[in-house]
Amino acid sequence: MLVKAAKSGDATAFEELVNRYERKIFRLTMNITRNREDAEDAMQDAFMKAYSHLNTFQEDSRFYTWLVRIAANEALMRLRKRRPNQISLDEPVEGEDDLMPREIRDWGPSPEQRFAQSEMHAILDQVIDQLDADFRTVFVLRDIEELSTEETAAVLGISVPAVKSRLLRARLKLRQKLDRYMRDRQPN
C-alpha cells in the first residue's frame, strides 16, 4: 500500500501519491482562493507539510481527506491574508430572511443543453467568483470534495449547524445567480 510505504520512508511512494492527487488538490486550492498564484503556493505547501508530517497520519482515516484538510487550511490562510474581511472564523449570524427565491420559473432546457461547454464554464466561473468566501468554501468542501458535514466543520473550525447553514445558503445563492443567466437566455 502506497501510504504505508510512504510512511515508512519510501520517497517514490510519496511521489506516486502526489501524482495521484495533485490535480484534485490544485482544483481545491483554486476553488477556495480563486487566484492561481495562491492556489499554487497552497498546493505546494500542503504537499510539503504532508510529507513532513506523514508519521502523524492515522491510517484509520482516508489519506485523501487528511490531505484535503491540510490543503484547505493552506488555501484559507492565503485567502484570509488577501481578503481579510471576506472570511470569518466566527459563527455566522444569519437570519432566516431573504432565502425564499422570488419569481420562480421553469428553466426550460437544462443549462448544459442551452449553453456551449466553454460558455457554461465561463458562467460557472463568474457565478462561483461572486459567492462570498465563507459560503464558497463550505460548498467546495461538502459538494465538490465530498467531505462529510463533520469533516468540513473540523477543517473550518466551525460547528456542524454552521456548516449546514452555510451550505444551504451557498446552494440557494448559486441557484439564484444561475437563474439570472437562465432568464437572460430564454429559448425563442
Add this chain to the structure above:
Amino acid sequence: MNCNRLILEISNYIDGDLDAAMKLEIEQHLQHCGECKLVINQTKLTVEIFCDSQHVELPQDVRARLHETLQRKIRNPQS
C-alpha cells in the same frame, strides 16, 4: 409546513438528512406547491452542474515547480 419553512430544509432534503416525519411533511407540501418543487429541482441541478464541471487541469509549469520543490524536500527533509 409552508414555503418559508421548507426553504430552510432544502439542503437537508437534497442530502436525505431528515427524519421521516419532516420528509413526509415536505413531500405533502410539494404535492400542491409547484414553486417549491421547482426550487428544489433547480437547486439539485445547480449542485450537479458545478460538480460535473470540475475538471480543472493542472498547468504543466505549476506541476513542474511542484515536483522540483518535492525533490528538494526529499533531498533535504529539514528545509
